[in-house]
Amino acid sequence: MTAVSRETLLRLDMYRGLVEKWNPKINLVAASTLPDFQSRHLDDSLQLVDIARPSGGTWLDLGSGGGLPGIVVAIMTADRPLSIILVESDRRKSAFLRNVVRKLSLPNVLVISDRIMSIPPQKADHISARALAPLPQLLEMVHMHLKPTGTAYLMKGRTWREESAWTKDDWQFDLEAVPSRTDPEAAILKVTGVSHA
Template identity: 45%
Template sequence: MKHDLALHPLPPAVVSRETETKLEGFLALLLRWNARINLVASQDPVLLRQRHIADSLQLLPLLPEGEGVMADLGSGGGFPGLVLAIATTRPVHLVESDRRKAAFLQAAAAELGLAHVKVHAERIEAVRLPPIAVLTARALAPLEKMLPWAGRLLAPEGFALFPKGRTADEELRAAAPGWTMQVERFKSMTDPDASILKLSGIRRVGA
């Protein structure tokens, strides 16, 4: 495993006025649905904007150039996948096995005019997607559990962007015996204890 120990700074995420308007619409829709189903713990729009939406948008400068397909695993309330879909025109697949949360994602994509978004109400193990250029997941599972999904879904030149908290080093060490990959780390702009792992060339050892 090639591991870049340096914590690289993230370039700032710059979004258009149109994107900002859609993000406000998304936040309002999230709060309405959250009164009926548990999408996020907080009902504070300021906290949701400053923490969850900003946390998702910081992945934007790390997305590959072009229109390569993106997939987000365990999309839940739309973080980071739906937020990134609002800020880009690339095809985006949102995978969420909870049918109520998947219904929210579908409704949000329709209301916000995100025709490039497709929602999959399926388990990650069963979903069938085109080769993925960039794979995201936030607060979903330990790295050892996510790497088999990434290895199956990513295109040969694709990579994963996984925000991780203070357990990042521990998870990388646990995954090292079974996996080979290139690792870059970027310092989170929203949480001093967090970083974003960019993983490419993901292969099982011996494969």
């Protein structure tokens, strides 16, 4: 991971504290993963920032849930001209995300409390999704919201190869699988050029 400022580390720590505080009421992450929050959640999301290296534009995080990876991306890029949009249909989780944005002073972040396919096309430069849906459904969302020159970063578990294979009948896309640093069987799928087959 690239070197980060003290302010960034403080924000990451505050974010972790907010997740721990709200989790019993809302179930933002599996309770069993809280003791390993750094390795299971933060490090997993931090590698995405290292891979994408966004310098500006719009970053759309689909199904943000408790803010992984969207809030982590926002913290790590707080000093860059990057607008971050978190889409989460669960109103309690949206309320949590807005609370985090306020407490951590992340002015470039907008929380949209709605369904992903119900909002207008966002024409995003970057899209992220973590543990959200099977690849065919994700590509439908990416196709709707990613600008033609944009890149989607889809965090997938051990079934990513099978999902990629049976998605090719319906979709055309370029795919680069970057091995996950936190799970040897998982990958971050860098997807570009999405169109219907």
